[in-house]
Amino acid sequence: MTRLALGGITHRRGARTVLAGVDAAFESGRLTAVIGPNGAGKSTLLAIAAGLLRPDAGTITLDERAIRAIPPRELAAVRAYLPQSPRAEWPVRVERLVALGLSQHLPVFGPLPGRWRLAVSGALARFDLIALRDRPATRLSGGELARAMLARAVVGEPRVLIVDEPSAGLDPRHAHEAARQLRALADDGCAVVVALHDLDLVSRIADDVVALKDGRLHASGPAEAVLTEPTLGALYDMPVRVDRAGGRASVRFGD
Numbered sequence: 082m083t084r085l086a087l088g089g090i091t092h093r094r095g096a097r098t099v100l101a102g103v104d105a106a107f108e109s110g111r112l113t114a115v116i117g118p119n120g121a122g123k124s125t126l127l128a129i130a131a132g133l134l135r136p137d138a139g140t141i142t143l144d145e146r147a148i149r150a151i152p153p154r155e156l157a158a159v160r161a162y163l164p165q166s167p168r169a170e171w172p173v174r175v176e177r178l179v180a181l182g183l184s185q186h187l188p189v190f191g192p193l194p195g196r197w198r199l200a201v202s203g204a205l206a207r208f209d210l211i212a213l214r215d216r217p218a219t220r221l222s223g224g225e226l227a228r229a230m231l232a233r234a235v236v237g238e239p240r241v242l243i244v245d246e247p248s249a250g251l252d253p254r255h256a257h258e259a260a261r262q263l264r265a266l267a268d269d270g271c272a273v274v275v276a277l278h279d280l281d282l283v284s285r286i287a288d289d290v291v292a293l294k295d296g297r298l299h300a301s302g303p304a305e306a307v308l309t310e311p312t313l314g315a316l317y318d319m320p321v322r323v324d325r326a327g328g329r330a331s332v333r334f335g336d
Contacts, residue, residue, distance in 0.1 A: 083144060084107070084272070085108075085130060085141070085142070085148075085160075085274075086141070086142045087129070087130060087141050089103075089104060089140065090104070090129055091137050092125055092134070092137055099296050100129075101297050103293070103296075104298060107241070107274045108272055109240065109272045111272065111288040113273070113274050113288065113289040114275055114289070114304070115291045115293065116283060116291070116292050117292055117293035118316070118317055120295075121295065122295075124165055124276065127244075127276055128162075128164070129141060131162035131243045132156055135149070143156075158237070158239075159241060160242075161234040161242050162234070163233075163242075163245065163247065164245050165249065165276070166249065167230040168226075169218035169219050169226055172217035173217065174214065174216065174217060175210055175215070175217075175221070178229055178233060179205060179236055180236070181233055182234060182235070183200065183201070200237075204233075208229070209255065210225075210228060210229055224250045227247070227249065227250045227259075228251070228259070231244070231259055240270075240272065242272070244274070246278070247263065247275060248277070248279060260286050261286075280332040284308055284330040285329060289304060290303075290304045300316070304330075305330070308332065310322065310323050313332065319334055320335060322334075
């Protein structure tokens with residue numbers, strides 16, 4: 082059982098408080114969606130949860146170990162992080178880009194060791210990238226690069242996966258498939274944390290929801306308890322209609 086816990090997280094950027102006393106916990110086998118308006122602190126919270134940004138106050142533990150005490154190589158083996166709008170600066174082949182998700186196991190140069198080829202090919206197939214495996218990453222479209230980066234994040238089968246807006250730039254088919262794969266990873270035991278703006282998608286795939294507003298925890302809990310008209314209306318400062326059918330919530334904004 083893997084548990085990533087954040088306690089009393091406060092983070093400042095200059096004179097501005099980006100996060101103020103936020104508590105959250107993410108567990109294996111569950112997909113947690115982090116929601117909230119622009120500027121709420123979602124991306125900052127995810128970077129802190131990944132151990133890539135140090136808060137001004139608060140604790141981050143992975144299985145009761147302080148994340149700062151975990152050696153970087155060990156942390157990279159169990160936690161994968163994908164930021165919003167990732168970029169490819171070098172014309173490496175897509176296959177090699179995906180293989181970078183196994184960097185703690187791979188040589189810096191040369192062909193992929195045989196035992197990792199199957200894992201890379203599986204990740205390429207999972208995100209519809211087989212036909213693109215030899216294309217330079219710098220020649221991918223925005224949506225193709227987003228899929229390649231998702232494949233890189235999951236190829237090592239992390240115990241914790243943290244993803245910031247994975248559907249940004251994806252067409253509807255690939256956005257749906259990416260969401261399905263994230264759900265499948267959680268079902269296989271991964272602790273999946275994903276920031277999303279699409280609340281209908283949140284309703285379809287999330288077990289739990291953490292809602293942020295103005296850097297503070299607005300609500301958290303099971304998705305069905307957070308995705309309600311009063312909670313969402315106060316979160317986004319506008320009228321919200323939540324229709325439920327077949328166990329899913331459809332969210333509409335406005336009168």
